[in-house]
Amino acid sequence: MAENLSKTYDPKEFETRIYEEWEKGGAFAPSEDHSRKPFTIVMPPPNITGKLHMGHALDQTLQDFLIRFRRMQGYNALWIPGTDHASIATEVKVADKIRAEEKKTKEEIGREEFLKRVWEWKEEYGGTIKQQVRKLGSSCDWSRERFTMDEGCSRAVVKTFVNLYKKGLIYRGNRLINWCPKCGTSLSDAEVEHQDKNAKYYYVRYRGADGGEGLVVATSRPETMFGDCAVAVSPQDERYKDLIGKKVIVPIVEREVPVIADPYPDPEKGTGAVKITPAHDPNDFEVGERHDLPKWSCLNDDATMNKLAGKYEGMDRYACRKQLVKDLEEAGWLIKVEDKVIPIGECYRCGTVVEPMLSDQWFVKMKTLAEPAIEAAKKGDLIHVPERFEKIYLHWLEDIRDWCISRQLWWGHRIPAYYCDDCGEIIVETQAPDKCPKCGSTHIHQDEDVLDTWFSSALWPFSTLGWPDETEDLKYFYPTDVLVTGYDIIFFWVVRMVFSGLEAMGEVPFRYVYVHGLVRDAQGRKMSKSLGNGIDPLQIISDYGADALRFMLINGITPGNDMRFVVEKLDSSRNFANKLWNASRFVIMNLTGEDGEFLPMAGTPQGIAALPLKDEDRWILSTVNSSAAEITANMEKFELSLAAQKVYDLIWNNYCDWYIEFVKSRLYGDDEEDKKVARKVLVKVLKDLLKLLHPVMPFITEEIWSCLPREAGEITEENPQGWLIRQSWPVSDESLAFPQEEELISLAMEAVRTVRNIRAEAGAVPSRKVRAVVAASGKTAEYLKRAERHIMTQANVSEIRYIEDRSEVTEEVLSGVITGAEILIAMDDLMDYRAEEERLSKEKKKLEGEVERVGKKLDNENFVKKAPEKVIQAEREKLEKYQDMLSKVTERLNIVEKKLQK
C-alpha cells in the first residue's frame, strides 16, 4: 500500500488499488478455521436487468458496514455475493431489445436462440454489476459468488419443486390466476399492484325469462357478461325472494341464466344482485364452485374477446366494453351509469391491467408452509429491525393464498414436470424420465413453463451455501445472521425465504431482518427511469469517492425510513474524509525520529497506560476508550447511523480540534522524552479511530493505516500484510479509563471556550494576548491550575491570576461563567484601542454609506410607488438594520475615543 500520504485527499488515487489488493490477498474470504463463530450475510442478488442504482448502494453499504464490523470483532465473517436472473424483467428487456434492433419477436427468434441472447445479456450486465459492487468497497467473498440460474441453484430449485410436490405442497390446477395480457404470463398475487382508479358502474337489466321484469345488476366490467352463468342474490334479500330459482336473460348475449341464492352478495352494495362470471372474477369463481356452475371464459390471452363474444369477437376488452355499453343503451337495457373509484390491479412489470383468468397452472399450497414462518416471528427466532415490520410480515402470511409459480416465459428455471403424451401421466422428478412409469410410453415432453423468479430467490440463503448437498459451508454458515433489504421486497422475498428455509433446513434462514428505506431524490420523489431523476452511484464515487458516498448514505438514517439524496451531504462527508486525511498527515509528519525511522510504539493498552502521560493524553485515551464501548453497542443494535455520528464527532471534535492542538506545543518543544509520549498517544488514538471508522469508510482508513508503523500483533498468519480490514476491533480497557482527567480537561475546554467567547464578542484583536483572572476554589481551582498551560495556549492568554472572591476585581471587566468558576478579563487587555478606533471608523463609514444609499432609494417617490410591496418592505428592513448597526458602532467608537483621550 502507500508509503506516505499525498498532500491532498484524492480517493481516486487509492480506492481501486486498495480493493484490488484486498481481493487478491484474500481479505474477504472467511477462515477455514471452523472453531470460530461464523457471521454470515447473503447479498440480496441484484437483478441482471441493468446497472446498480442508489438503493443498491445503500443496501451494499449497510451490509458491508455490518460484515466489516463483525470481521474485526473476531467473527469468521462471510458475505456471499451474487446476481438474480430476474425471469420476467430480463425476458421483457431482452425481447424489447431484439424487437428494437432486429424487428423480430421472441417467437420469431425461437426459444433456443432467445435464451442464448439472454445469456449474453447476463454476461454483460452481470459483469457490470460486479464491477460496481467492487467500486462501492463491498468486502464480499467473490470465490463464492453465485447466480440464481447457475448449476447449483438450479439443482436446488428442482429439488425443492420435487420435494414440495411429493409432499403435496405443490399441485397443478385449473384455477383463477392473475394474467398479464401484455407479458403473456400468469402472475402471483404479490406481482399485482392495486391502484385506485376512476371507473364506472354500469347498471344493466337482466329481464326475466318468463317475461317478467327480472332484475338489475351492477358491473364495472360489462364485457365479462359473455361469461355470465348465473345471477346471485342474498337469501336474506326480500327484494329478490321470488326470483330465486327462476331464470333471467343476459341481454345482448341472450342467454338464460338461473338466479341463485348465495351468501356472497351484500344487499347493501350495488343492487344486491351480482352477475356471476366464474372465469373472470375470484369471488364469482368461488360462487361457481359452490353451485357447480360452468366456467365460461370470454377472453383470449391477449385480452381480446373470444368467440363466445359473438359479433364482438376479436375486439380488445376495452373496445368491446365501449361498444357493448352503447349497444346496451340502444337496446334499453342500460339503466344507469355511475362514477366510481375502483381498485384496479396492474402488472408490476409493465403496468398493464391484469385480468383474472382461468388457467392450468402450478401452485404452492401456502397454509402449511406459512404456519412455521408465523411461529418463527412470534417466538423471536426471526427479529425485524425496526420491529414494526413484523406486523406487516405477519399480516401478509396470515391471509396468504396459494402461490401461482408457473410463468409462461422462457427465461428461468423450467418446471421439472413431464407429461406422458400417451396416457397423460404427470411425472415430477429431478431427472427427466426415459419412459412413462404408468404406461411405459417414451413419448414424453417437459412442461414448457418456467418458475416464478422468486421461487429461486426464496432458496438463496441455503442454495448459495451448497444445498441440497450437505456441504461444510452449509453446516457451518447456516442459518445466516442478518438479511439486509428494502421494505419493498418483504413480500416477494423475505417471507418466501423464511418459509422455504424452515421447510428445507428446519431453521429460519436468518436471525435478523434489517429493513431499510428507499433513497429518494432531493425533492423526496422516488428515483425512477421515467422521471429521469436517478443518480448513478458510480458517478458519485468518481466525484466524491466511495467513502464519502458510503458515509453519506449511513449518516442520518433510521432503519425503515426513506432518505433523501442531497448533494450537500456528500460535500460534508468528503470534507470529513479530508479532515481525517490531513490530521493523519500531521501525525505521520511528526512520527519519525531524527533518523527518519518510525519510533517504537507502545502497543498494548497497559503499555500505553504505563507511559508518563499528561492530562490531555489520559483525557483522549479515556474518551476514545469509553466511546468505543458505546459505538460497539450501537452497532450491535443496528444503530449504524448513531455509531457513525459518534465516530465522526470523536475524530473531528475531540481528536482534531482539541487533542492535536493540545499536543502541538509538546511536539514542537525540547523535551524529547515527552515528545515520544505524545507521539505514541497520537498514533495509538489514531489507530483506534481508524478502526472505528473502517466499517463505514474502508478505503481511506486502510490507506492511512498503511502509512502508520506496524506493531506486534498487527501482523498475523491470517493477516500477513497487517491490513486494517482484518485488525481487531477496539475493546474498551479499564487501564485506559481516566475519569479524573476527563473531568479536568472538560473544565479546561470550558475555560478556553469562555475566554475565546469573550474575546470574540468584544471584537478583540486576534493576536493580542490577554490576562485572565480565574475566580474559583477547591477542586475546580486546582484543576484549572493544572490545566493552565492549555488555557494559555489555546485561548491566547498571557497570564492567569487566581482569586477566590470575585469582588476583589474592581476594574472594568468582561466575564464568563463555567462550571464552578468565573473567568474575568480586563477590558483594557482585550483591546488595542488604536486599532479598534480605526476598525470602527471604517465600519461607521461603510454603514453610513449604506444608510444613505437605502435612504435615498426609499425617498424616491417612483420607487415607492412602482416597486412591489415585498421589495419595499425588504429595503425598509435593511435601512432599519443598518441604522441600528450604525448607532451601535457610533456608541462604541465614542467609548474607544474616550479611552484614547485618557
Next chain:
RNA sequence: GGGCGUUUAGCUCAGCUGGGAGAGCGUCUGCCUUACAAGCAGGAUGUCAUAGGUUCGAUCCCUAUAACGCCCACCA
C-alpha cells in the same frame, strides 16, 4: 375498507425504552495561526404539527385531530 409511517432551527435529518433540544448544510462576525480555506474560532435561529391526558417532570408514554406519504385489500 384495514394498517403503518412522518410532522423537531431557513434546508436535510438525528435524538439509542421521560429529567440539559442536537448535527450537517446554510447564514452572520473575525481569521490564509507551517495538518487541513474541503479549514480555524465565535454568534444567531426552535411554544419539538395541534388539543387534551398520565407524571414531580413529556420531543419521547396515552387519547383525539390535522397535513403529507406509504402499504395491504378478490375491480358486483
